[in-house]
Amino acid sequence: MIIDNSAGIFTVCNLGYLNKALVLAQSVYKTNNLKTNIFLFDKKTSININNDYVKIRWIEDYAPDNFLHLAFIYNVIELTTAFKPYLASIMAKEYSRVIFFDPDVMVFDKLDVVFDNLKNNDFILTPHQSNIEYDSSINLNYQRFGYFNLGFFAFNRSSISNKILDWWWKQCEIHCFDEAHYGSFTDQKWMSLAPFYFPEIKNLNKPQLNVAWWNLKDRLISKNPKTNKFTIDKQNIVFFHFSSFVDEKKLTKRSFEMGMNSNQILMDLASLYQDSLLENQ
DSSP: OOOEEEEEEEEEEOGGGHHHHHHHHHHHHHHHOOOEEEEEOSOOOOOOOOTTTEEEEEGGGTOOTTHHHHHHHSOHHHHHHHTHHHHHHHHHTTEEEEEEEOTTEEEOSOOHHHHHHHTTOSEEEEESOSSOOOOHHHHHHHHHHOSEEEEEEEEESSHHHHHHHHHHHHHHHHOOOEEGGGTEETTTTHHHHHHHHOTTEEEOOOTTSSBOGGGGGGOOEEEOTTTOOEEETTEEOOEEEOTTOOBTTBSOSSOOOOTTOOHHHHHHHHHHHHHHHHHTO
């Protein structure tokens, strides 16, 4: 198979999350002119979408022999996240560089910082928190749910990445339960352990990446009056993770510290995302 040197972007979801995945795909295409592969965990059906920026892939076309067993023991979130490393390996057979986003991510700018770091690093993750955290209750949450947020990862097609994905899939295939009290949190918690086995993993600690409610305390968002783009430290936000999004009046159903951020800025973000969701309903 001929390997495409452009980046392969992919996400995973079921039909209930498809409008969010389409917002992601639309934003990736608008900012980076790349098509997003959406792996749908549902029975094949007819869908009317814009194929210019989306490629729909049905899990039944790629599923391993034990898929029905895993679909029985996992709920839909556990199932879709369990298959992220498995499907990443499939993507690596077609693309030399692969980027995963959760379906509730929206890309606001070019992914150049990711591509630049892939020149010297085979596998990239981003942390939940950019700065040192002294609050023990928050640190306990990171120990429960993982230091890295796996709503994003990126990698090159390489022997190192193959080993990482193979190891990760072996963990998720058996233990991808949302049971933080037992030390398991879907696919995510495993990657807190991964750097000890694979020191080649790059912790890409950039405040403009993977911005979300859990790190707003230390990230001050502004709006560039000339470009109308959202910025942090005068750098454009690259992508925002709208986890647990509610609507244009409420950024998330989770309680969080907004730091020095203005409520108006956060509502502007929420309104922009809500409008995009409605457009792709």
